[in-house]
Amino acid sequence: MLRRATFSIEIEQKIMVTGRCLCGAIEYQIELIPGQVYSCHCTLCQRAHGTAFATQALAVGDTLNFIKGKDKLTDYFSGGGYRAFCSVCGSRLMNYAEDKSQYVSVAVGGIEDNDQICPVANVCIESQRSWATEVKNIPSYKGIPKEVAE
Numbered sequence: 001m002l003r004r005a006t007f008s009i010e011i012e013q014k015i016m017v018t019g020r021c022l023c024g025a026i027e028y029q030i031e032l033i034p035g036q037v038y039s040c041h042c043t044l045c046q047r048a049h050g051t052a053f054a055t056q057a058l059a060v061g062d063t064l065n066f067i068k069g070k071d072k073l074t075d076y077f078s079g080g081g082y083r084a085f086c087s088v089c090g091s092r093l094m095n096y097a098e099d100k101s102q103y104v105s106v107a108v109g110g111i112e113d114n115d116q117i118c119p120v121a122n123v124c125i126e127s128q129r130s131w132a133t134e135v136k137n138i139p140s141y142k143g144i145p146k147e148v149a150e
Contacts, residue, residue, distance in 0.1 A: 017057075017117075018067070019110040021091035026069035028093070030106060031060040035120055037108065040144075041132070042124035048083050049092050052132035055108040055119050061100035121145075 015032040036058035045054035066073075073093070075082040081097045093110050097103040108117050122128075122140040 016063075017106075017114075018112045019093065019106055020112065021069075021072075021086035021089055021093060021110065023086065023089035023091070025072045025088045026086050026091075026093065027067040029063075029065045029067060030104070031063035032106075032117070033058045033060060037117055037119045039119040039122045040124050041122060041126075041128040043127045044078055044083075045124075046127070046129070048078070049107070052129045053122070054092070056095065056105035057108050057111070057117055059094075059104045059106055061096065061102065061104040064100060064104060 013034075015034060016029060017032055018027065018029050020027040037055065038058075039053045039055045041053045045056075046052060048054070069086070072087050073084050074087040075084040075096075081095055081103060083092065084094045084096065085092050091110060092107050094104060094106045096105070108114050108119075111117060119138060121138050123144050124142070125140045126142045
């Protein structure tokens with residue numbers, strides 16, 4: 001079973017965060033789902049982020065509020081959903097389903113004051129780069145465990 005521990009401390013209340021792109025053209029607020037932060041090693045995340053893995057926090061889709069720059073958000077459909085980025089600087093910001101109430105995840109790197117937002121698991125490790133090391137002390141899974149999708 002997937003461990004549902006959260007950040008560095010047990011947090012069960014709402015976690016409202018603010019995020020932005022590199023150039024500051026886009027700023028948003030969204031409520032994170034406690035304990036739902038994953039480092040994904042799939043090839044789609046590797047290509048989209050230009051990194052060995054992407055750390056994403058699952059969020060409550062209907063809480064997404066753009067403070068500024070919603071018109072600068074561009075998305076790309078890739079398989080089961082959209083990958084959104086800033087059309088000015090190219091920063092990867094979030095992933096979502098066509099119906100954002102079904103699924104939204106935000107790139108942890110774009111969240112302000114994100115030091116306490118830590119992954120609880122590595123997923124899709126079958127695509128992990130041989131030179132990449134996983135975050136220690138958290139479980140690792142091939143694919144995405146069904147507990148994540150629930």
